[in-house]
Amino acid sequence: MTVAESIFENLRLELRRGCLTLAVLAQLRQEHYGYTLRKALALRGLEIDESTLYPLLRRLETQGLLASEWREEDKRNKRFYRLSNDGERIFGELLKEWQAINAAVTSILDSNDNSNS
Amino acid sequence: MELLDRYLQAVKKHLPWQRQDDILAELRANLESQLEDQEAEIGRPLTAAEVETWLKQIGPPIMMAARYQKQQYVIGPAVFPTYWYVLKLATFWTLAVYAVVSAVLIFSASNPGSSAVGAVVRVPFVLMNTAAWVTLTFAAFEFAVAHAWLTWPASAISPEGWSPSSLPPLDKQAASGKKPRSYAMALAEIIFGFLFLGWLLLVPKHPFLMFGPGATYMEISPFQLEPVWYTFYWWVVGLNVFQLAWRCLDLDRGTWQGPRIMQQVTTKLLGLIPLAVLITAPDRLLVTLKHPAEDQARYGGMVHMTNESIHRGLMVVCAIVVLQVLWEIGQTYFEEFRKRMSAMH
Numbered sequence: 001m002t003v004a005e006s007i008f009e010n011l012r013l014e015l016r017r018g019c020l021t022l023a024v025l026a027q028l029r030q031e032h033y034g035y036t037l038r039k040a041l042a043l044r045g046l047e048i049d050e051s052t053l054y055p056l057l058r059r060l061e062t063q064g065l066l067a068s069e070w071r072e073e074d075k076r077n078k079r080f081y082r083l084s085n086d087g088e089r090i091f092g093e094l095l096k097e098w099q100a101i102n103a104a105v106t107s108i109l110d111s112n113d114n115s116n117s
Numbered sequence: 118m119e120l121l122d123r124y125l126q127a128v129k130k131h132l133p134w135q136r137q138d139d140i141l142a143e144l145r146a147n148l149e150s151q152l153e154d155q156e157a158e159i160g161r162p163l164t165a166a167e168v169e170t171w172l173k174q175i176g177p178p179i180m181m182a183a184r185y186q187k188q189q190y191v192i193g194p195a196v197f198p199t200y201w202y203v204l205k206l207a208t209f210w211t212l213a214v215y216a217v218v219s220a221v222l223i224f225s226a227s228n229p230g231s232s233a234v235g236a237v238v239r240v241p242f243v244l245m246n247t248a249a250w251v252t253l254t255f256a257a258f259e260f261a262v263a264h265a266w267l268t269w270p271a272s273a274i275s276p277e278g279w280s281p282s283s284l285p286p287l288d289k290q291a292a293s294g295k296k297p298r299s300y301a302m303a304l305a306e307i308i309f310g311f312l313f314l315g316w317l318l319l320v321p322k323h324p325f326l327m328f329g330p331g332a333t334y335m336e337i338s339p340f341q342l343e344p345v346w347y348t349f350y351w352w353v354v355g356l357n358v359f360q361l362a363w364r365c366l367d368l369d370r371g372t373w374q375g376p377r378i379m380q381q382v383t384t385k386l387l388g389l390i391p392l393a394v395l396i397t398a399p400d401r402l403l404v405t406l407k408h409p410a411e412d413q414a415r416y417g418g419m420v421h422m423t424n425e426s427i428h429r430g431l432m433v434v435c436a437i438v439v440l441q442v443l444w445e446i447g448q449t450y451f452e453e454f455r456k457r458m459s460a461m462h
Contacts, residue, residue: 033146033147033150034143034146034147035146035147035148035150035151035154036150038147038151039154049175049176050147050148050151050175050176050181051175051176051180051181051184052184054143054144054147054184055184055185058136058140058185074150076146076149076150077142077146078143078146078147078150079142079143079146
């Protein structure tokens, strides 16, 4: 990996990290267990490694943003996650932040495009 | 399935023991569901080779388990800048003190060669020792903060507890960079330089000018200075003439405002010559008795002790000057390097 590729990879991971948390919180407004959550996110174009997603769920639960319970489904015990009350509130705030950043970046890109043309 | 069991067993070994079973049960459920999905998709069980490829995609067990661990630092990003600053400071001062002490020990040793080699060989151990202690201290601090036994002082982390007026004043170097030497100051330095030189030249004929009433004592005392002091004296005079000439040239060329690093470093390096003259005096004799035959028994011990003390003092001064020169040269080169790097970016 060249230096430029390594820099890009680090920046990409940094950019993705926050976005993944937001996407996971958004998807967990409906209840999921780990694998179905991964599938649901992938279906919408967001692929996440198992080694990233499953520990992330644990971390968000420890932080009180998710609630979980063990339940049997298809003859197998699975841990189901959904947003907790705190999680819903914080997700709302994060979403506003995300929308503001998105609008600002879009506006910057638009203004640059206009000045170039 | 055997391969999956082996994979999970390997993951378990690296999981935090308090939550090991819970995490493993969840991971097993997720991976088994995924496996079933894949098998349903292709309509047959996965072969051992396919399972191996799939597990390879998921990643090594240790990496999977590592993500479940709390993020831990020996020294975290909040403490690291302070740690790095203290480490640099501690290693520099350790090296400086070690150099001075070693220089004195080498020159007073019976075998200076082997003593010097020993001192150089010990340098990495001395530096590693210092670095280890600094690192241990900061790691202990990080550990204490992570376990909430200690908290950061409010002034370090809260915007309310910090005030710009509490910032340290500008460095002398930065301040002097903005205020170049004035012409009057450069001229005054030359005038005082000539006055000092005149005074210095009068001292041999009128020792009173340097020693005050002590000059009379020198005349009647049983002690005398060795001729090596005259060599020392003329080197000092020469050095002052050199410095004055340089300053006059600066004034003549109009370069008195520029930095004087070269002039300072050269003067200090030349200043080592008169010191070396005294240090290398034959048998370290700087003070002797006027009438050794009569006074040796009474003052011989005192003379020996005086010569040894002056010799050791000179060694220390010499070591300090060398360190000063190295420090100034290092600072100049570092500043140049820093400027070039910032120009490149």
